[in-house]
Amino acid sequence: MNNDVLVDAQGLTRRYGLIQAVSGLDLQLRNGEILGLLGPNGAGKSTTLRMLAGCLAPSEGRVIIRGHDMARAPSRAKHHLGYLPERPPLYPEQTVREYLAFCARLHRIPRGEQAEAVASAMTDCGLSDMGNRLIAHCSKGYQQRVGIAQAILHQPDVVILDEPTAGLDPNQIREIRALIRRLGESHSVILSSHILPEIQATCARVAIIHGGQLVFDRPMHEIDGDDHGRTLRLGLRRPPGSDIIAAVPGVERVQVTEDGLWQLTCAPGADPREALARQAARDDWGLFELSQPRRTLEDIFTELTSADRAAPRQAA
Ligand SMILES: Nc1ncnc2c1ncn2[C@@H]1O[C@H](COP(=O)(O)OP(=O)(O)OP(=O)(O)O)[C@@H](O)[C@H]1O
Numbered sequence: 549m550n551n552d553v554l555v556d557a558q559g560l561t562r563r564y565g566l567i568q569a570v571s572g573l574d575l576q577l578r579n580g581e582i583l584g585l586l587g588p589n590g591a592g593k594s595t596t597l598r599m600l601a602g603c604l605a606p607s608e609g610r611v612i613i614r615g616h617d618m619a620r621a622p623s624r625a626k627h628h629l630g631y632l633p634e635r636p637p638l639y640p641e642q643t644v645r646e647y648l649a650f651c652a653r654l655h656r657i658p659r660g661e662q663a664e665a666v667a668s669a670m671t672d673c674g675l676s677d678m679g680n681r682l683i684a685h686c687s688k689g690y691q692q693r694v695g696i697a698q699a700i701l702h703q704p705d706v707v708i709l710d711e712p713t714a715g716l717d718p719n720q721i722r723e724i725r726a727l728i729r730r731l732g733e734s735h736s737v738i739l740s741s742h743i744l745p746e747i748q749a750t751c752a753r754v755a756i757i758h759g760g761q762l763v764f765d766r767p768m769h770e771i772d773g774d775d776h777g778r779t780l781r782l783g784l785r786r787p788p789g790s791d792i793i794a795a796v797p798g799v800e801r802v803q804v805t806e807d808g809l810w811q812l813t814c815a816p817g818a819d820p821r822e823a824l825a826r827q828a829a830r831d832d833w834g835l836f837e838l839s840q841p842r843r844t845l846e847d848i849f850t851e852l853t854s855a856d857r858a859a860p861r862q863a864a
Pocket residue numbers: 564567568569587588589590591592593594595596742
């Protein structure tokens with residue numbers, strides 16, 4: 549396996565009775581990536597993350613963490629992972645420091661290194677002044693920081709965060725996003741969300757899950773202008789026949805859109821804009837628009853997760 553791949557999920561499937569929550573999902577996380585797992589409510593995000601974190605056994609498929617199979621060598625695989633579940637397992641009657649010291653023991657950090665690990669995670673998560681505060685008395689934003697601190701105590705390579713900003717106010721959301729970006733400098737991160745700006749603000753790669761299936765997986769920088777400029781919009785007051793537009797060199801396909809404009813598909817690598825403008829002027833087509841629409845993450849998400857594309861969920 550490529551050493552760069554830290555998490556390798558192959559054919560992950562999970563059934564709950566007759567419900568197929570996740571179906572045949574392949575997903576990889578590479579060193580240094582922050583990957584956003586985006587999907588509508590009930591898409592299968594939490595189920596996927598729980599399987600990646602080794603908290604839920606897949607019905608089929610396997611999870612390899614840094615070369616360790618989660619089913620065969622769970623301790624070794626989990627050693628490289630930190631996990632913040634959707635509902636962090638906090639004990640409100642403990643102080644922040646007591647709780648993190650308890651988690652350090654659970655992570656099997658050697659006794660002599662526990663205090664240092666707790667202090668370092670508290671610093672990283674902006675909790676240095678909160679050590680003696682009861683968790684019950686911390687705001688939801690600080691409780692979330694405590695949840696993230698327990699996930700990074702043992703300096704794992706991979707941090708998995710399930711809806712890390714759910715239920716926070718806008719200021720707390722900004723702070724947690726900044727914390728996640730900082731974490732991304734020293735860890736590889738997978739985080740789930742059903743909120744697009746969340747993923748856009750923090751992630752370098754986005755995967756979209758819908759109906760338990762992975763329907764999209766692409767680096768964020770490739771998303772703007774997703775079709776590499778192959779689509780053009782053309783507005784003409786006196787349009788010629790579509791065959792004449794289609795005959796312009798570099799135009800592959802011509803369609804009329806609902807708003808009366810023309811949508812052109814360009815041949816790969818071709819840019820017929822100049823030829824179109826020249827011919828429009830020469831033949832008096834009344835050109836009033838020639839643009840290259842950009843597909844945003846929102847366009848892609850809406851297209852891939854609209855109700856009529858819902859995948860069947862009943863297990864066979
Ligand atoms: N323990 C369970 N028993 C039965 N069905 C479950 C269980 N957990 C999840 N499901 C179902 O599996 C599907 C996927 O749920 P999951 O929680 O993974 O989705 P999600 O994308 O995380 O949703 P949300 O954003 O609402 O948390 C849903 O139809 C859900 O109702």
